[in-house]
Amino acid sequence: MTGFTAFAAKEQSYPHVLDRETGAWVSLESFLGRGDYGDVIADKRVALKMALHDGRLRYVCPWCGNAMFLASLRLQDKTIERFYFKHQFENTACSGIVGKGDEAICAQQFMGAKEGEEHKRFKARVLESLNADRDFSDTALEKRHVSADRKRWRQPDVQSTWKGQQVVFEAQMSTTFLHVITQRMSFYAHEGVRLLWLFRDLNPNHFRLTEDDIFYSNNRNGFRVTDETVGLSRATGRFALECVWLVPTVVGERIEDQWQTQTVFFDELRHDTSQHGVPRSFYFDYDKAKAEAESAVRRQKQERRDRPLRDAMESFCLDLWAHRLPTPEAVHERWDPLVVEFARRGFALPDAPLAEEGPNNYLQAAYSAKHGRSVWSRHEDLVKLGFHIFDVRKKTLWIYRLMLEAYGRHEHMKTHDPNRKWAGKAVEYKGFMRNNNAAYLPSRAFDPLLCFLFPEVADTLVKHPRDVLPPERTRV
Structure with a gap:
């Protein structure tokens, strides 16, 4: 059966598994990749089962948390669309996405991402960076922020107070839906709270759509906290971040965006609201530079x-x-x-x-x-x-x-x-x-x-x- 590409089965109750290491939902198509059928059997199906036997529980059901493995339709069905995710043990009442709407799926994805080991490391880095900066106080993890009218609330990853101004920090999860992002933007904007999204990876070539949603609406600025920036925060007493941004550059009579990366400090950021009502925190003012570049052209x-x-x-x-x-x-x-x-x-x-x-x-x-x-x-x-x-x-x-x-x-x-x-x-x-x-x-x-x-x-x-x-x- 080798020599052709393996595909996912058409009907799936579990189109994703939760990667406990990263906190991300991994689609069946992404898990399979574009590998040869034999490679999928050896490197995915058998290897995953071996990991379960050895007690290495990495991929689990996003709904019930039980171990998942890669199953296959019967070979005699004569189809290459044969693979699907299945619980390791059949004695579970979990039905996956059956009967669940988009809101429920989104909420489960978001909460699953927050439970990942990478997300825990993210919060630890942010907390250590804030504690190193004396301008921050009242820092808290996963604490509810209740609206002034006491009718709504959000639970940011980390919240703190910087020189009397409330600031919340959220990890940008690759699984975050756009409406979750905009709901949080709207909530914090109405409450007068600054919101800073922090990325896992600042390589623009790896940005997914929702990462683009945040990056481009944030005046083309993206931030993350790393072990290196944590060390710099401790050494300087200022909250350090890695920043990537776009620089509009005039080339002939056209404008080309060029990427630039630099370590910056939180006290160097500017905070405003775009003309479309989107709250932003940025180091480089792309909009101003773009207007100047357009004028030059x-x-x-x-x-x-x-x-x-x-x-x-x-x-x-x-x-x-x-x-x-x-x-x-x-x-x-x-x-x-x-x-x-x-x-x-x-x-x-x-x-x-x-x-x-x-x-x-x-x-x-x-x-x-x-x-x-x-x-x-x-x-x-x-x-x-x-x-x-x-x-x-x-x-x-x-x-x-x-x-x-x-x-x-x-x-x-x-x-x-x-x-x-x-x-x-x-x-x-x-x-x-x-x-x-x-x-x-x-x-x-x-x-x-x-x-x-x-x-x-x-x-x-x-x-x-x-x-x-x-x-x-x-x-x-």
Whole structure:
């Protein structure tokens, strides 16, 4: 009969056994695996029976606690779907799942998991960690937490008080149903109690669906307590946990989640409620990082879309001011398409690039600061250009200043201002701006266009200078 895969029988009264070592319910399909029929006989059926003979009682009935073994339908039935779980002894009244609903099955799974040896070790680790941290008090195991109205209660694995705030710790059992998880979340949220789920295994590749339910709803953070973290808790006097979380990382123009693991302390966690009402305890704020990553991707996409048009405007302006467009026809051959394209983006440009009502003066100041030289006059450096702007084009001082800062022209200005005359002018014009002197304030009509052309200063450009400039120093 070897050479083919063994399968579970179609009709089963005992589709699971309870693993006393882990506290988990093991399905018949999982127990059989995808092994060869002969392997199942030798490594599962016979080995399990031998273990029972030797008094090693690991797999038992989830309903009555009696020993189970792997039985088989008669070989003459000529079917490969032959294996099923059966009580070791027939003198039991246990009927398995027959006549039991989903609620009863779920409750039995949950309680069975709590009785496992691994679950007991989990509680012992948490208790030892809490006892090592002086900020925790009134710690208790398996004690009922009764609601304020005395009508409901839950019995968490471990509960304690941290700096006056009640906290409960629950082991995330692989058998826990989603509605059990959400019921506990809802109960503790209404009671103002912090809930921290602790995992058995933080290997994301091993997460089951209900573990995903907790991990992803907890701001993509998962925690567990190990022998190593217990030792660290004792050494530091702070409750230590192993933490795994996802980091949203921008790769090109998309976001990829990357796993990160680190030992953290309970006092480093943040606790809140998601926008959907789910209570969360987390070390890394995934939602905030995801929003920032999405914003960065949007900026990248926008930059890719806008950069050619920005470059076209800059190239035109530099050629125009350098007199590389010798005739009016050459000017309009470059300018008119720009007028059309900018209009499609919602920006109205004048018919002529040097029109008095247009943005020419602002562009000259901005591009000069960007390129580190005057791009439209014969001024030798940016300081001399600054004096000219101060005297003749006061309204462009704001963008000139912002672009000087954006492109790090501080040393240039300092080097070319040995007598600090420009520094004095800067104090003067900043005072006028703070005092709302209209002669020194920019025309807001050009803000949208300038923000598009110079996104590096857009956030500050639209603000009033007095809200950006540092307070005026008191002279002694």
